[in-house]
Amino acid sequence: MEWQEVLINLLRNKISLLGIFIILFFVIIAVFAPWIAPPASPRDPYMIPRAGWSPQPKPPNEEHIFGTSENQYDIFYGIIWGTRTAFRVGLIVVGISTFIGITIGTISAFYGGMVDEVMMRVTDIFLSMPFLVAAIVLTTILGKGLDNVMIALVTFGWMSTARLMRSQVLEIKTEEFVEAAEALGASDMRIIMRHVLLNTIFPVVINASMRMGSIVITASSLSFLGVGAPTGYADWGQMISFSRNWILGTQGNALQFWYTVVFPGVAITLFCLSWNLVGDAFRDILDPKLQN
Amino acid sequence: MINYIIRRLLILPVILFGVSVLVFAMLMLVGPYQRLSTYIKSPAELKTANLDSLVEKYGLNDPFHQQYGRWISGVLKGDFGWSETAGATVTEAVLQRFPATLELALLALIPVIMGGINLGVFSAVHHNDPWDHVTRVFSIVGWSIPTFVFGLVVLMIFYGVLGWFPPGRLSVWASDIIRSSEFVQYTHLNIIDGLLNANLKVVGDAIRHLVAPVFSISILWWAYILRITRSSMLETLRKDYIRTARSKGVKERVVVKKHARKNALIPVVTVAGHMVLGLLGGLVITETIFGYQGLGQFFASAASQLDYAAVLGLALYFGFLLILINLCVDVSYAIIDPRIRLE
Numbered sequence: 001m002e003w004q005e006v007l008i009n010l011l012r013n014k015i016s017l018l019g020i021f022i023i024l025f026f027v028i029i030a031v032f033a034p035w036i037a038p039p040a041s042p043r044d045p046y047m048i049p050r051a052g053w054s055p056q057p058k059p060p061n062e063e064h065i066f067g068t069s070e071n072q073y074d075i076f077y078g079i080i081w082g083t084r085t086a087f088r089v090g091l092i093v094v095g096i097s098t099f100i101g102i103t104i105g106t107i108s109a110f111y112g113g114m115v116d117e118v119m120m121r122v123t124d125i126f127l128s129m130p131f132l133v134a135a136i137v138l139t140t141i142l143g144k145g146l147d148n149v150m151i152a153l154v155t156f157g158w159m160s161t162a163r164l165m166r167s168q169v170l171e172i173k174t175e176e177f178v179e180a181a182e183a184l185g186a187s188d189m190r191i192i193m194r195h196v197l198l199n200t201i202f203p204v205v206i207n208a209s210m211r212m213g214s215i216v217i218t219a220s221s222l223s224f225l226g227v228g229a230p231t232g233y234a235d236w237g238q239m240i241s242f243s244r245n246w247i248l249g250t251q252g253n254a255l256q257f258w259y260t261v262v263f264p265g266v267a268i269t270l271f272c273l274s275w276n277l278v279g280d281a282f283r284d285i286l287d288p289k290l291q292n
Numbered sequence: 293m294i295n296y297i298i299r300r301l302l303i304l305p306v307i308l309f310g311v312s313v314l315v316f317a318m319l320m321l322v323g324p325y326q327r328l329s330t331y332i333k334s335p336a337e338l339k340t341a342n343l344d345s346l347v348e349k350y351g352l353n354d355p356f357h358q359q360y361g362r363w364i365s366g367v368l369k370g371d372f373g374w375s376e377t378a379g380a381t382v383t384e385a386v387l388q389r390f391p392a393t394l395e396l397a398l399l400a401l402i403p404v405i406m407g408g409i410n411l412g413v414f415s416a417v418h419h420n421d422p423w424d425h426v427t428r429v430f431s432i433v434g435w436s437i438p439t440f441v442f443g444l445v446v447l448m449i450f451y452g453v454l455g456w457f458p459p460g461r462l463s464v465w466a467s468d469i470i471r472s473s474e475f476v477q478y479t480h481l482n483i484i485d486g487l488l489n490a491n492l493k494v495v496g497d498a499i500r501h502l503v504a505p506v507f508s509i510s511i512l513w514w515a516y517i518l519r520i521t522r523s524s525m526l527e528t529l530r531k532d533y534i535r536t537a538r539s540k541g542v543k544e545r546v547v548v549k550k551h552a553r554k555n556a557l558i559p560v561v562t563v564a565g566h567m568v569l570g571l572l573g574g575l576v577i578t579e580t581i582f583g584y585q586g587l588g589q590f591f592a593s594a595a596s597q598l599d600y601a602a603v604l605g606l607a608l609y610f611g612f613l614l615i616l617i618n619l620c621v622d623v624s625y626a627i628i629d630p631r632i633r634l635e
Contacts (some may be wrong), residue, residue: 133610141603220440
């Protein structure tokens, strides 16, 4: 299938169209964040402003339309600027880890033999620890902070792409047009770039789209557990960790602090949902088994 | 198939060695003084000697391979160091918490697998009609809600509002019973122990505490298994032998349940390894939210308190556990699906 055809199918499909709309919505929020929620100090816009020092969250009011969270962090501000954090973490981690995965998978499959064996065993070793556990270990060791979270997520996030790419390239390697290019004397680099990569890229793109959601969830899980973003940083996971101590409300009013979990929870769920919707529709369009 | 299993067994030591090197390399990223906790056997050691002499004693300034050799020989004997979080050696702490996690994981597997497969078959049988869309939307949404959001909402509603499913592992009165002298803890799995001691109250209390975490884990994995079962079921339902069965006049219900479902389940087995991987990771979040004292909660609190000994010990432990589970999955896959043996 050609690029244009896939794109048209994606725009015709209601499910992926919904996903694309939600993604665009978040893009707009991220781009216009300084206007939607003007930072108190322009030098450090990612630190959520505090409206006082009392620990107990306060419900939505005119000044703080989503209310304030534990220690008076403004929830609305945190969600708006958290969108930027989510995009930054998602795009950087998915981008770099996909690139590493493509490189390793392609080299492994293209050259085969010992190279393949060694690279795939290294992949197996990295796959032997649960992703979240491995990410927590490395972040704990490197120290708190978003940069370290991203390093940890990239270090343990490239393997699925590598495996996928390897199986794709193995399949395409025996095709006649690749053999023809080889017979014509094209260099390895040219064959990989022009003939192999272009014909194997779609499943990798689907994989990347689905991973946007899961990477953002994992990054915020780290912040939720207190090993990710520094305290007060605009990060959805951290916003939700602020709600943990208040989740049971007060005597007789269990839902008193609902806004501390619901607003950031909806933001992160919608964000992940949008990427999964697009990835899911994408997969259906490209899956020959499902075509009638 | 024998060849395949032998090959897997030959690779096993390589992978185990690789994982230990990987974990040790991460440990080496922190300074010698911070690494001390992974070597000592009790905190008294830190008080009696000065730190420099301890660093000297354990050779923490030696080259990488020498330190690795010393560390791995300790690890093989079960020495992972002293955990400040648990107030015990890492090995003791792990052994103490393992039954709780095992109980939760085993109990979660039943609804996860049964629910996921049935939803997938249901969705495939209703291919492209409204029911199919409903189950699929449900599954994508379920896959998109982070465990920590869903878990907190479950806690808020089912404990805060309704008071049905309390957090923790047992109520105070129930833990008093299991610690009493009349109650014999055979397995440390509360449900089984309760049954063996014929104490249904304890069983009931243990189950009451497990419902919410199990539910929070299930919702995520239903989506995942549904997706795989559905697409493999759709593929199977188009096979010739299904058409033959239908044209012979076999009832649709029998075709689906007896002919199609069995073969459609093969791909589900392949992802079992992947699932266990995610499940173990998910337990870290779930146990933390529900205050369930298992390995996951221990890991999370150790990480937030920079307890390197416990964090790395658990990472290694999770890694080894996972490698063994994956080996079992691969071997059972080879047994179930004859086609794979030919490769």
